[in-house]
Amino acid sequence: MAITSANQLELLQTAEAVAREKMIDPGLVVEAMEESLARAAKSRYGAEMDIRVSIDRKTGRATFTRVRTVIGPDDELENYQSQLTVAQAKQYLDEPKPGDTIVEEVPPVEMGRIAAQSAKQVILQKVREAERDRQFEEFKDRAGTIINGVVKREEYGNVIVDIGRGEGVLRRNEKIGRESYRPGDRIRCFIKDVRREVRGPQIFLSRTDPQFMAELFKMEVPEIYDGIIEIKAVARDPGSRAKIAVISYDNSIDPVGACVGMRGSRVQAVVNELQGEKIDIIPWNEDAPTFLVNALQPAEVSKVVLDEDAGKIEVVVPEEQLSLAIGRRGQNVRLASQLTGLDIDIMTEEEESQRRQKEFEERTQLFMDTLDLDEFFAQLLVSEGFTNLEEVAYVDRDELLVIDGVDESTAQELQARASDYLEEQNKKAEARARELGAEDSLFEFEGLTPQMIVVLAEDGIKTLEDFATCADWELAGGWTTENGERKKDDGLLEKFDVGLEEAQAMVMTARTQLGWIDPSQLEAETDEDAEGEGDDETEEVGA
Structure with a gap:
């Protein structure tokens, strides 16, 4: 089959029809036709030839051309069918230069059955790719x-x-x-x-993604669509129950009432779409404890204790409210945890009292055993807020003098006993760490106590190089979320009250001392971070 004047317009008509059917650009179909014709021509003239085909977008006329490139005198002629030397090119150009191209028109080819089938496959493949690209661009x-x-x-x-x-x-x-x-x-x-x-x-x-419910509310509640009310957090147990936290930026509009709608019409429309999923609509509050109290509704909360560093929160509820706060199969507390992003530990008032009593007794016993005190005096120290020997040994002496019955000599004796005991423990810990193979580089590193080095050495961290390869969360611990549930990762130094920022600073200092990081570069990054935080604050104030 040759491309004759009789079927030239058919090319364009076919391209238009295919483009219209597949909803893609007609130009892409024409380019696919050009490539398929060029491939057929190469099979006729030789695969080494650079044959190109151009179809006129108005007349449909297909022009077949052979393209050759001029190479430099130092280059080797690898393909004589598509390359020319400067000397050979002089018969076509007056002053040929390397990189110039010579284009010659060649006769159209007769397309046999196999060539036509191959061309058809090329066109179909190109059209399919264009259709896929169009779909991706539309939906991305x-x-x-x-x-x-x-x-x-x-x-x-x-x-x-x-x-x-x-x-x-x-x-x-x-x-x-x-x-x-x-x-x-x-x-x-x-x-x-x-x-x-x-x-x-x-x-x-x-249909189970939390944002699906958020988008449904946006469709049902005009105030959310307009930005007057914002959905701050969503937690779902798909098909069963969900909690959604909302805030209003207009004091005259109640966010919960707006989401519920007249006689519950708005929330009911969402419930029906979610197969009867029960939805608790909760007012958002920047204060985490207050927000948590709202999130645990309908249970009543007596007290909330927040540990921001650990991302953990303790909730105390009356005995009769415990089952309500936890919910069936832990559903209520699990959703509240997802909503707030905090790990929630729920206990009754009686359990909290027992735990505090146990802590009081353990600390009292600690002071009795280590400082050789009677029970009354040890209890007095615990009552004043002292929790460990370090606090007794290194606290300002005036804080001990305010305790009834403690004079200058008593305070001095208490601190001396605490210091002696701690020093003895440090010597034992150092001996144990060296026995485990810990090197001097760890003992010389500021911030690590002998007790910490023992824990590190037991985990195989025996040199400063080993310590410098640790991640901050390996040392301080952290939280990971799997399938919507937060799980605790214990840190090696977590029991020594080493926080995430402190762990990060220690690791970076170790890397700097070892020469792995340039101190000036580290300072520059720190300054950039500080400027970035300042910019963020400025934007928030401006907003």
Whole structure:
């Protein structure tokens, strides 16, 4: 088949039809045709030739050209079909230079059955790629939004959804409870992710994602859409129960009431979409303890103790409120924990009293055993807030003198006994650490006590180089979230009250001493971070 004047316009008409059917740019189809014709021409003239085809966008005329490149005198002629020396090029150009191209028109080729089939495959492949690119570009910016679709089929529990110009996948673990769908059912989903993959763009849908509920509220509550009310946090147990925290930026609008709607109409619309999922709407508060009290509703809370460094919070409730605060199978406290981002430890008033009594007795016994005190005097120290020997040994003496019955000589004797005991423990710890193989570099490092070095050596950290390779969370501990649940990672030095920032500073100091980090560079980064924080504060004030 030759490209004759009779079928030149058919090329353009075919390109238009394919582009219209696949909803892609006609120019991409024409480029695919050009490439397919060029490939067919190469099979006729030789694969080593650089044959190019250009189709006129108005007339449909296909022009076949051979392109050759001029190479420099120092370059070797590797392909005489597509390259020319400067001397050879002089018959085509007056003053040829390396890099110049010589373009010659060649006769159109006759396309046999095999060549035509190959050209067809090239065009189909290019059209398919263009269609995939179009789908990805269309949906990549829609991630995080809600889309309506029609169920096409179900494969191994996964639902394939027709979402207009593409297909989405609703995996079995993204469905609410035991939802089942039949082909033709209309479905509303949250676009969780859009990925570009070899087999084409993959659009992953979800009905269990917390943001799905947030987007549903945005559709039902105009104040959220307008930005007057903001959803600060969402926690869900899909199909069962959920908690959503909201805040209003207009004092005249109640955020909870606006989300509930007249006679519960707004929240009920969301509940119906989520298969009857019960929703607790909670007012947001910047004060973490206050927000937690709200999050644990309907349970009443007696007292809240927050440990910001550990991201942990202790909640004390009356005995009769314990089961309500925990919820069925721990659901209420689990959702409250997800909502606040804190690990919540719930106890009754009686349990808290028993724990405090136990701590009091343990500290009293510590002072009795180590400082050779009677029970009354040891209890007196604990009552004044002393919790360990370091506090007694190194506290300002005036703080001991305010205790009833403690004079100058008594305070001096207490601190001397505490210091002697600590020094003795340090000697024993140092001996144990050296026995484990700890080197002098660790003992000379400021900030590490002999007791700390023992713990490090027991874990195989015996040199300053070993210490410098540690991550801050390995030393101070931290929290990780798996499947929506926060889990505690114990740190090697956590029991010595080494926080995350302190651990990070110690590791960076060790790396600097070893020459792994340039101190000036570290200072510059610190200054940049400080400036960045200052800019953030300025923006917040301006806002």
